[in-house]
Amino acid sequence: MGRLLMWLESLRIRGLRCLGDAVIPLQLGVTVFAGANGAGKTSILEAAFLLSHARSFRSGAKDALLERGAEALSVFAELRHADGCVRRLGLGRQGARWEARIDGEAVSLSELVGECAVVCFEPGSHALIAGGAEERRRYLDWGVFHVEHEFMSAWRRYQRALKQRNSLLRAASAAPEALFLPWEAELDATAAVIDRLRTLYLEALRPHIEQAMAGLLPELGSVEMKYRRGWSEESALGDLLASQRGRDLARGHTTMGSHRADWSIVFEHAPQREHLSRGQEKLTALGCVLAQAALYAERRGEWPVVCLDDLASELDKAHQAAVVNQLRSVGAQVLVTGTEVPEALQCGPTQVFHVEQGRISPLL
Numbered sequence: 290m291g292r293l294l295m296w297l298e299s300l301r302i303r304g305l306r307c308l309g310d311a312v313i314p315l316q317l318g319v320t321v322f323a324g325a326n327g328a329g330k331t332s333i334l335e336a337a338f339l340l341s342h343a344r345s346f347r348s349g350a351k352d353a354l355l356e357r358g359a360e361a362l363s364v365f366a367e368l369r370h371a372d373g374c375v376r377r378l379g380l381g382r383q384g385a386r387w388e389a390r391i392d393g394e395a396v397s398l399s400e401l402v403g404e405c406a407v408v409c410f411e412p413g414s415h416a417l418i419a420g421g422a423e424e425r426r427r428y429l430d431w432g433v434f435h436v437e438h439e440f441m442s443a444w445r446r447y448q449r450a451l452k453q454r455n456s457l458l459r460a461a462s463a464a465p466e467a468l469f470l471p472w473e474a475e476l477d478a479t480a481a482v483i484d485r486l487r488t489l490y491l492e493a494l495r496p497h498i499e500q501a502m503a504g505l506l507p508e509l510g511s512v513e514m515k516y517r518r519g520w521s522e523e524s525a526l527g528d529l530l531a532s533q534r535g536r537d538l539a540r541g542h543t544t545m546g547s548h549r550a551d552w553s554i555v556f557e558h559a560p561q562r563e564h565l566s567r568g569q570e571k572l573t574a575l576g577c578v579l580a581q582a583a584l585y586a587e588r589r590g591e592w593p594v595v596c597l598d599d600l601a602s603e604l605d606k607a608h609q610a611a612v613v614n615q616l617r618s619v620g621a622q623v624l625v626t627g628t629e630v631p632e633a634l635q636c637g638p639t640q641v642f643h644v645e646q647g648r649i650s651p652l653l
Protein backbone atom coordinates (compact mmCIF):
# COMPACT_ATOMS: atom_id res chain seq x y z
CA MET A 290 0.00 0.00 0.00
CA GLY A 291 1.45 3.39 -1.02
CA ARG A 292 1.47 6.52 1.06
CA LEU A 293 -1.79 8.42 1.24
CA LEU A 294 -0.59 11.41 -0.69
CA MET A 295 0.17 12.68 -4.14
CA TRP A 296 3.49 14.24 -4.95
CA LEU A 297 5.32 15.93 -7.76
CA GLU A 298 8.36 13.94 -8.84
CA SER A 299 9.49 16.66 -11.19
CA LEU A 300 8.54 20.04 -12.55
CA ARG A 301 9.65 21.58 -15.82
CA ILE A 302 8.84 25.23 -16.31
CA ARG A 303 9.39 27.22 -19.49
CA GLY A 304 8.71 30.88 -20.14
CA LEU A 305 7.03 31.64 -16.83
CA ARG A 306 8.08 35.09 -15.51
CA CYS A 307 11.86 34.88 -14.99
CA LEU A 308 11.97 31.08 -15.38
CA GLY A 309 13.17 30.58 -18.97
CA ASP A 310 13.70 26.83 -18.76
CA ALA A 311 13.90 25.15 -15.38
CA VAL A 312 13.91 21.44 -14.60
CA ILE A 313 13.37 20.59 -10.94
CA PRO A 314 13.60 17.02 -9.66
CA LEU A 315 11.58 16.82 -6.46
CA GLN A 316 11.38 14.47 -3.51
CA LEU A 317 8.72 13.58 -1.03
CA GLY A 318 8.64 15.62 2.17
CA VAL A 319 9.80 19.20 2.55
CA THR A 320 11.61 21.15 -0.17
CA VAL A 321 12.84 24.71 0.30
CA PHE A 322 13.56 27.15 -2.50
CA ALA A 323 15.90 29.78 -1.05
CA GLY A 324 17.25 32.90 -2.71
CA ALA A 325 17.23 36.68 -2.83
CA ASN A 326 14.15 38.80 -3.46
CA GLY A 327 13.01 38.63 -7.06
CA ALA A 328 15.02 35.44 -7.76
CA GLY A 329 11.98 33.50 -8.99
CA LYS A 330 11.07 31.39 -5.94
CA THR A 331 7.37 32.26 -5.88
CA SER A 332 7.17 31.62 -9.63
CA ILE A 333 8.06 27.95 -8.98
CA LEU A 334 5.12 27.58 -6.60
CA GLU A 335 2.98 29.48 -9.07
CA ALA A 336 3.81 26.86 -11.72
CA ALA A 337 2.72 24.00 -9.45
CA PHE A 338 -0.44 25.89 -8.46
CA LEU A 339 -1.30 26.57 -12.11
CA LEU A 340 -1.62 22.82 -12.76
CA SER A 341 -4.33 22.45 -10.17
CA HIS A 342 -6.16 25.76 -10.61
CA ALA A 343 -5.47 26.90 -14.20
CA ARG A 344 -4.84 30.35 -12.75
CA SER A 345 -2.22 31.95 -10.54
CA PHE A 346 -2.69 32.73 -6.87
CA ARG A 347 -1.24 36.18 -7.60
CA SER A 348 -3.69 38.77 -8.79
CA GLY A 349 -3.05 40.52 -12.05
CA ALA A 350 -3.32 39.75 -15.72
CA LYS A 351 -2.57 36.25 -16.94
CA ASP A 352 -0.31 37.92 -19.52
CA ALA A 353 2.12 38.87 -16.76
CA LEU A 354 2.85 35.16 -16.26
CA LEU A 355 4.44 34.91 -19.68
CA GLU A 356 8.16 35.68 -19.65
CA ARG A 357 8.73 39.06 -21.33
CA GLY A 358 9.54 38.47 -24.98
CA ALA A 359 8.61 34.75 -24.86
CA GLU A 360 6.05 33.30 -27.25
CA ALA A 361 4.78 30.55 -25.00
CA LEU A 362 4.70 29.30 -21.47
CA SER A 363 4.48 25.72 -20.30
CA VAL A 364 4.52 23.69 -17.12
CA PHE A 365 5.05 19.92 -17.10
CA ALA A 366 4.98 17.71 -14.07
CA GLU A 367 5.21 14.07 -13.20
CA LEU A 368 2.68 13.50 -10.48
CA ARG A 369 2.75 10.28 -8.46
CA HIS A 370 -0.57 9.30 -6.94
CA ALA A 371 -1.13 7.37 -3.73
CA ASP A 372 -1.83 4.19 -5.73
CA GLY A 373 1.62 4.45 -7.35
CA CYS A 374 0.31 5.57 -10.73
CA VAL A 375 2.36 8.37 -12.30
CA ARG A 376 0.66 10.90 -14.55
CA ARG A 377 2.44 13.31 -16.87
CA LEU A 378 0.63 16.63 -16.61
CA GLY A 379 1.11 19.54 -18.95
CA LEU A 380 -0.31 23.02 -19.19
CA GLY A 381 0.75 25.39 -21.92
CA ARG A 382 -0.16 28.76 -23.22
CA GLN A 383 0.43 29.83 -26.78
CA GLY A 384 -0.86 33.30 -27.57
CA ALA A 385 -4.12 33.63 -25.69
CA ARG A 386 -4.91 29.90 -25.74
CA TRP A 387 -4.40 27.50 -22.86
CA GLU A 388 -3.92 23.81 -23.55
CA ALA A 389 -3.84 20.96 -21.10
CA ARG A 390 -2.48 17.43 -21.44
CA ILE A 391 -2.45 14.30 -19.36
CA ASP A 392 -0.05 11.55 -20.49
CA GLY A 393 0.31 13.24 -23.85
CA GLU A 394 -3.45 13.39 -24.57
CA ALA A 395 -5.20 16.74 -24.96
CA VAL A 396 -7.73 17.22 -22.14
CA SER A 397 -9.91 20.07 -20.92
CA LEU A 398 -8.55 22.45 -18.29
CA SER A 399 -11.05 21.08 -15.79
CA GLU A 400 -9.83 17.51 -16.37
CA LEU A 401 -6.28 18.65 -15.65
CA VAL A 402 -7.35 20.60 -12.59
CA GLY A 403 -9.33 17.56 -11.37
CA GLU A 404 -6.27 15.33 -11.66
CA CYS A 405 -4.06 17.11 -9.18
CA ALA A 406 -4.40 19.13 -6.01
CA VAL A 407 -1.96 21.82 -4.95
CA VAL A 408 -2.96 24.15 -2.12
CA CYS A 409 -1.04 27.29 -1.31
CA PHE A 410 -0.57 29.63 1.63
CA GLU A 411 1.11 32.84 0.52
CA PRO A 412 1.33 36.53 1.44
CA GLY A 413 -1.96 37.25 -0.36
CA SER A 414 -3.84 34.47 1.46
CA HIS A 415 -5.13 36.77 4.19
CA ALA A 416 -7.51 38.11 1.50
CA LEU A 417 -9.46 34.91 2.12
CA ILE A 418 -10.42 36.43 5.46
CA ALA A 419 -10.02 40.18 4.92
CA GLY A 420 -10.78 40.53 1.21
CA GLY A 421 -13.89 40.39 -0.95
CA ALA A 422 -16.34 37.51 -1.34
CA GLU A 423 -14.94 36.43 -4.71
CA GLU A 424 -11.79 35.06 -3.09
CA ARG A 425 -13.86 33.02 -0.61
CA ARG A 426 -16.14 31.67 -3.34
CA ARG A 427 -13.11 30.57 -5.35
CA TYR A 428 -11.73 28.73 -2.34
CA LEU A 429 -15.09 27.10 -1.68
CA ASP A 430 -15.71 26.14 -5.29
CA TRP A 431 -12.23 24.66 -5.80
CA GLY A 432 -12.92 22.39 -2.83
CA VAL A 433 -16.44 21.47 -3.95
CA PHE A 434 -15.26 20.79 -7.50
CA HIS A 435 -12.68 18.29 -6.26
CA VAL A 436 -15.07 16.25 -4.13
CA GLU A 437 -18.48 16.60 -5.82
CA HIS A 438 -18.65 15.53 -9.46
CA GLU A 439 -22.00 17.15 -10.19
CA PHE A 440 -20.68 20.58 -9.34
CA MET A 441 -18.85 21.49 -12.54
CA SER A 442 -21.76 21.00 -14.91
CA ALA A 443 -24.20 22.90 -12.65
CA TRP A 444 -21.66 25.72 -12.24
CA ARG A 445 -21.09 25.98 -16.00
CA ARG A 446 -24.81 26.00 -16.76
CA TYR A 447 -25.30 28.64 -14.08
CA GLN A 448 -22.54 30.87 -15.54
CA ARG A 449 -24.00 30.58 -19.02
CA ALA A 450 -27.53 31.48 -17.87
CA LEU A 451 -26.16 34.37 -15.80
CA LYS A 452 -24.33 35.77 -18.80
CA GLN A 453 -27.47 35.51 -20.93
CA ARG A 454 -29.68 37.19 -18.34
CA ASN A 455 -27.12 39.96 -17.82
CA SER A 456 -26.99 40.69 -21.55
CA LEU A 457 -30.80 40.88 -21.66
CA LEU A 458 -30.69 43.31 -18.72
CA ARG A 459 -28.22 45.49 -20.62
CA ALA A 460 -29.92 45.27 -24.03
CA ALA A 461 -30.46 48.66 -25.69
CA SER A 462 -34.17 48.04 -26.23
CA ALA A 463 -36.15 46.43 -23.41
CA ALA A 464 -36.26 42.64 -23.83
CA PRO A 465 -39.72 41.01 -23.41
CA GLU A 466 -40.37 38.97 -20.28
CA ALA A 467 -40.59 35.74 -22.29
CA LEU A 468 -36.89 36.00 -23.11
CA PHE A 469 -35.97 36.19 -19.43
CA LEU A 470 -38.02 33.22 -18.25
CA PRO A 471 -35.95 30.28 -19.56
CA TRP A 472 -32.70 31.76 -18.21
CA GLU A 473 -34.29 32.53 -14.85
CA ALA A 474 -35.59 28.95 -14.66
CA GLU A 475 -32.10 27.67 -15.47
CA LEU A 476 -30.56 29.93 -12.81
CA ASP A 477 -33.13 28.69 -10.29
CA ALA A 478 -32.44 25.01 -11.04
CA THR A 479 -28.64 25.19 -11.16
CA ALA A 480 -28.35 27.53 -8.15
CA ALA A 481 -30.23 24.91 -6.09
CA VAL A 482 -27.61 22.29 -7.00
CA ILE A 483 -24.69 24.66 -6.38
CA ASP A 484 -26.14 25.74 -3.04
CA ARG A 485 -26.76 22.15 -1.92
CA LEU A 486 -23.21 21.06 -2.82
CA ARG A 487 -21.61 24.13 -1.23
CA THR A 488 -23.63 23.56 1.95
CA LEU A 489 -22.63 19.88 2.08
CA TYR A 490 -19.00 20.80 1.50
CA LEU A 491 -18.94 23.40 4.28
CA GLU A 492 -20.54 20.90 6.66
CA ALA A 493 -17.85 18.37 5.84
CA LEU A 494 -15.18 21.06 6.20
CA ARG A 495 -16.37 22.19 9.63
CA PRO A 496 -14.58 19.55 11.77
CA HIS A 497 -11.35 20.14 9.84
CA ILE A 498 -11.66 23.91 10.34
CA GLU A 499 -12.29 23.37 14.07
CA GLN A 500 -9.24 21.16 14.36
CA ALA A 501 -7.00 23.49 12.36
CA MET A 502 -8.06 26.59 14.31
CA ALA A 503 -7.73 24.80 17.68
CA GLY A 504 -4.12 24.08 16.72
CA LEU A 505 -3.26 27.51 15.30
CA LEU A 506 -5.43 29.94 17.29
CA PRO A 507 -6.48 28.25 20.53
CA GLU A 508 -6.71 31.65 22.28
CA LEU A 509 -9.69 32.63 20.11
CA GLY A 510 -11.92 29.87 21.48
CA SER A 511 -14.45 27.91 19.48
CA VAL A 512 -15.10 28.62 15.82
CA GLU A 513 -18.27 28.84 13.77
CA MET A 514 -18.70 28.95 10.00
CA LYS A 515 -21.46 31.03 8.46
CA TYR A 516 -22.68 30.67 4.91
CA ARG A 517 -24.92 32.96 2.87
CA ARG A 518 -26.17 31.44 -0.33
CA GLY A 519 -26.57 34.69 -2.29
CA TRP A 520 -30.34 35.15 -2.11
CA SER A 521 -32.99 35.18 0.62
CA GLU A 522 -33.44 31.95 2.59
CA GLU A 523 -37.22 32.45 2.45
CA SER A 524 -37.72 32.56 -1.31
CA ALA A 525 -36.93 30.53 -4.41
CA LEU A 526 -34.37 32.23 -6.62
CA GLY A 527 -36.62 32.03 -9.69
CA ASP A 528 -39.41 33.98 -7.92
CA LEU A 529 -36.97 36.63 -6.73
CA LEU A 530 -35.41 37.05 -10.15
CA ALA A 531 -38.87 37.65 -11.62
CA SER A 532 -40.05 40.03 -8.89
CA GLN A 533 -36.77 41.99 -8.75
CA ARG A 534 -36.22 42.22 -12.49
CA GLY A 535 -36.93 45.96 -12.47
CA ARG A 536 -34.21 46.56 -9.91
CA ASP A 537 -31.74 44.40 -11.86
CA LEU A 538 -32.60 46.32 -15.05
CA ALA A 539 -31.73 49.57 -13.30
CA ARG A 540 -28.41 48.13 -12.08
CA GLY A 541 -27.60 46.38 -15.37
CA HIS A 542 -26.73 43.04 -13.75
CA THR A 543 -28.17 40.19 -11.72
CA THR A 544 -27.97 41.17 -8.07
CA MET A 545 -28.76 37.83 -6.44
CA GLY A 546 -27.87 34.20 -6.91
CA SER A 547 -25.02 31.75 -6.37
CA HIS A 548 -22.52 34.27 -7.74
CA ARG A 549 -23.24 36.43 -4.68
CA ALA A 550 -22.70 33.70 -2.07
CA ASP A 551 -20.22 34.17 0.75
CA TRP A 552 -19.03 32.45 3.92
CA SER A 553 -17.18 33.59 6.99
CA ILE A 554 -15.47 32.30 10.07
CA VAL A 555 -16.43 33.63 13.46
CA PHE A 556 -14.40 32.98 16.60
CA GLU A 557 -15.90 32.92 20.07
CA HIS A 558 -13.41 35.55 21.31
CA ALA A 559 -13.27 37.56 18.07
CA PRO A 560 -16.88 37.83 16.92
CA GLN A 561 -16.07 40.38 14.21
CA ARG A 562 -13.34 40.17 11.62
CA GLU A 563 -12.03 43.54 12.81
CA HIS A 564 -11.16 41.85 16.11
CA LEU A 565 -8.44 39.82 14.42
CA SER A 566 -4.86 41.07 14.18
CA ARG A 567 -3.19 40.86 10.78
CA GLY A 568 -1.23 37.82 11.99
CA GLN A 569 -4.42 36.18 13.24
CA GLU A 570 -6.03 36.80 9.84
CA LYS A 571 -3.09 35.03 8.22
CA LEU A 572 -3.31 32.11 10.64
CA THR A 573 -7.04 31.83 10.01
CA ALA A 574 -6.37 31.73 6.26
CA LEU A 575 -3.68 29.11 6.81
CA GLY A 576 -6.14 27.07 8.88
CA CYS A 577 -8.62 27.23 5.98
CA VAL A 578 -5.97 26.03 3.51
CA LEU A 579 -4.91 23.15 5.78
CA ALA A 580 -8.53 22.19 6.51
CA GLN A 581 -9.26 22.05 2.79
CA ALA A 582 -6.23 19.82 2.25
CA ALA A 583 -7.31 17.53 5.10
CA LEU A 584 -10.84 17.21 3.71
CA TYR A 585 -9.43 16.48 0.25
CA ALA A 586 -7.28 13.74 1.81
CA GLU A 587 -10.28 12.28 3.65
CA ARG A 588 -12.44 12.20 0.51
CA ARG A 589 -9.89 11.38 -2.17
CA GLY A 590 -7.50 9.24 -0.13
CA GLU A 591 -4.41 11.35 -0.83
CA TRP A 592 -2.94 14.51 0.62
CA PRO A 593 -2.51 17.42 -1.79
CA VAL A 594 0.85 19.08 -2.38
CA VAL A 595 1.14 22.03 0.03
CA CYS A 596 2.96 25.25 -0.96
CA LEU A 597 4.03 27.74 1.71
CA ASP A 598 5.32 30.91 0.08
CA ASP A 599 7.60 33.16 2.10
CA LEU A 600 6.81 31.13 5.22
CA ALA A 601 9.30 32.82 7.54
CA SER A 602 8.01 36.32 6.90
CA GLU A 603 4.35 35.28 7.19
CA LEU A 604 4.39 33.39 10.50
CA ASP A 605 6.25 33.51 13.79
CA LYS A 606 8.71 30.70 14.48
CA ALA A 607 6.40 28.70 16.73
CA HIS A 608 3.67 28.65 14.07
CA GLN A 609 6.15 27.85 11.29
CA ALA A 610 7.34 24.84 13.27
CA ALA A 611 3.79 23.74 14.17
CA VAL A 612 2.63 23.79 10.55
CA VAL A 613 5.68 22.09 9.12
CA ASN A 614 5.67 19.40 11.81
CA GLN A 615 2.01 18.67 11.19
CA LEU A 616 2.62 18.35 7.46
CA ARG A 617 5.70 16.21 8.07
CA SER A 618 3.60 13.92 10.28
CA VAL A 619 1.09 13.25 7.48
CA GLY A 620 3.98 12.90 5.02
CA ALA A 621 2.66 15.55 2.58
CA GLN A 622 4.92 17.04 -0.04
CA VAL A 623 5.59 20.61 1.06
CA LEU A 624 7.20 23.27 -1.13
CA VAL A 625 8.47 26.26 0.85
CA THR A 626 10.13 29.49 -0.26
CA GLY A 627 12.25 31.94 1.70
CA THR A 628 15.25 34.21 1.47
CA GLU A 629 16.90 31.59 3.72
CA VAL A 630 16.01 28.12 4.94
CA PRO A 631 13.59 28.85 7.80
CA GLU A 632 14.93 27.84 11.21
CA ALA A 633 11.85 25.71 11.81
CA LEU A 634 12.90 23.47 8.91
CA GLN A 635 16.47 22.98 9.92
CA CYS A 636 15.75 20.09 12.28
CA GLY A 637 14.21 17.63 9.82
CA PRO A 638 15.02 16.14 6.42
CA THR A 639 14.73 18.95 3.90
CA GLN A 640 15.68 19.19 0.24
CA VAL A 641 17.06 22.65 -0.56
CA PHE A 642 17.41 24.46 -3.87
CA HIS A 643 19.13 27.77 -4.39
CA VAL A 644 17.32 30.12 -6.75
CA GLU A 645 19.19 32.96 -8.43
CA GLN A 646 17.88 35.05 -11.31
CA GLY A 647 15.58 32.28 -12.47
CA ARG A 648 18.21 29.53 -12.22
CA ILE A 649 17.58 26.71 -9.79
CA SER A 650 20.33 24.52 -8.37
CA PRO A 651 20.22 21.82 -5.66
CA LEU A 652 22.07 22.68 -2.45
CA LEU A 653 21.72 19.61 -0.24
Ligand SMILES: Nc1ncnc2c1ncn2[C@@H]1O[C@H](COP(=O)(O)OP(=O)(O)OP(=O)(O)O)[C@@H](O)[C@H]1O
Nearest residue numbers: 306307326327328329330331332353354355356357
Ligand atom coordinates in the same frame (compact mmCIF):
# COMPACT_ATOMS: atom_id res chain seq x y z
N1 LIG B 1 6.53 38.47 -17.28
C1 LIG B 1 7.76 38.51 -16.76
N2 LIG B 1 8.85 38.33 -17.55
C2 LIG B 1 10.09 38.34 -17.04
N3 LIG B 1 10.36 38.51 -15.73
C3 LIG B 1 9.32 38.69 -14.90
C4 LIG B 1 7.96 38.69 -15.36
N4 LIG B 1 7.14 38.88 -14.31
C5 LIG B 1 7.95 38.99 -13.24
N5 LIG B 1 9.24 38.88 -13.59
C6 LIG B 1 10.44 38.89 -12.72
O1 LIG B 1 10.53 37.58 -12.23
C7 LIG B 1 10.90 37.60 -10.91
C8 LIG B 1 9.71 36.95 -10.21
O2 LIG B 1 10.11 36.64 -9.05
P1 LIG B 1 9.27 35.92 -7.93
O3 LIG B 1 8.14 36.73 -7.51
O4 LIG B 1 9.08 34.51 -8.30
O5 LIG B 1 10.47 36.11 -6.90
P2 LIG B 1 10.71 35.64 -5.45
O6 LIG B 1 12.04 34.96 -5.47
O7 LIG B 1 9.56 34.92 -4.90
O8 LIG B 1 10.86 37.05 -4.79
P3 LIG B 1 10.49 37.67 -3.36
O9 LIG B 1 11.45 37.04 -2.39
O10 LIG B 1 10.81 39.10 -3.61
O11 LIG B 1 9.06 37.37 -3.12
C9 LIG B 1 11.13 39.04 -10.50
O12 LIG B 1 12.50 39.37 -10.61
C10 LIG B 1 10.31 39.80 -11.52
O13 LIG B 1 10.81 41.08 -11.80
